[in-house]
Amino acid sequence: PTSSPTITSTPIPIPTIEEVIEMIIEVEEKEEVIFFNQLDDRWKNIQIDKNTRFGNVGCGPVSVANLTGISPEQVLKFYELGSAMGITDKGTGIEANEAALKKLGYKTSTGINGNGVLEDEIRRANSRNDYKEVIHELKNYQKNGDWKIMLNGNFGNLSGGGHWVVVTEVNVDTNTITVIDPNGGELKEYILDTSGNSDNDNAI
Numbered sequence: 001p002t003s004s005p006t007i008t009s010t011p012i013p014i015p016t017i018e019e020v021i022e023m024i025i026e027v028e029e030k031e032e033v034i035f036f037n038q039l040d041d042r043w044k045n046i047q048i049d050k051n052t053r054f055g056n057v058g059c060g061p062v063s064v065a066n067l068t069g070i071s072p073e074q075v076l077k078f079y080e081l082g083s084a085m086g087i088t089d090k091g092t093g094i095e096a097n098e099a100a101l102k103k104l105g106y107k108t109s110t111g112i113n114g115n116g117v118l119e120d121e122i123r124r125a126n127s128r129n130d131y132k133e134v135i136h137e138l139k140n141y142q143k144n145g146d147w148k149i150m151l152n153g154n155f156g157n158l159s160g161g162g163h164w165v166v167v168t169e170v171n172v173d174t175n176t177i178t179v180i181d182p183n184g185g186e187l188k189e190y191i192l193d194t195s196g197n198s199d200n201d202n203a204i
Contacts, residue, residue, distance in 0.1 A: 035066050035182075036065040036066050037182065037186075038058040038059055038182045038183055039183065039184070042073065048081055048087055049088070051089065052088075054076070057087065057089060058072065058182070059091060060097045061075045062164075062182035063165060063166050063182050064097055064104075064150070067101075067166050068104055068106070078103045079100060085099070091164075092164070109147070118137055121133050129196050130193065131175070131193055131194055135170060135172050135177070135194075136172055138170045138177070148166070148167075150164060151167055151177075155181065163181075163183070165182065166179060166180040167179050176189050176192070
């Protein structure tokens with residue numbers, strides 16, 4: 001006679017509710033939010049032109065990646081290399097980043113020199129070196145309509161030059177914003193200048 005195949009198994013003990021809670025806490029403690037970094041080895045050496053690599057100019061696409069959760073390699077496909085409307089040795093402009101977001105299915109609303117969002121407020125802030133009004137408006141955008149915000153400014157580069165970041169928090173009491181900085185892929189806090197002093201280098 002032939003014998004039928006058999007399967008044997010050892011019963012797995014069912015964890016108690018206390019053990020389940022302990023496992024959840026352990027997972028939450030280990031969980032770390034990872035942001036995309038333009039200097040990541042996976043894409044930092046992508047050639048933009050003969051003399052330019054992505055790691056040096058990729059703050060715009062990487063900020064789009066941090067805003068959408070899509071890998072910078074995939075986001076970069078929506079930019080034309082070497083084009084002023086794409087990405088060049090100077091980085092990316094507002095039009096190129098907006099176009100990429102639209103191609104990814106996002107509704108956009110842009111300024112300054114876009115379609116008017118915060119245009120007057122930013123111009124007044126620039127002339128007065130007082131960004132308190134802008135801070136309040138950024139907070140309103142976060143509260144009303146759940147907008148995600150990308151900014152270009154003098155972040156981390158007080159000698160001049162623009163750098164794209166994604167805003168995660170706006171604090172109107174301390175005049176600070178917390179951003180995802182693609183240069184390092186980490187959260188950083190910046191003070192926006194409300195001093196009216198053009199020589200104030202401690203704030204953006």
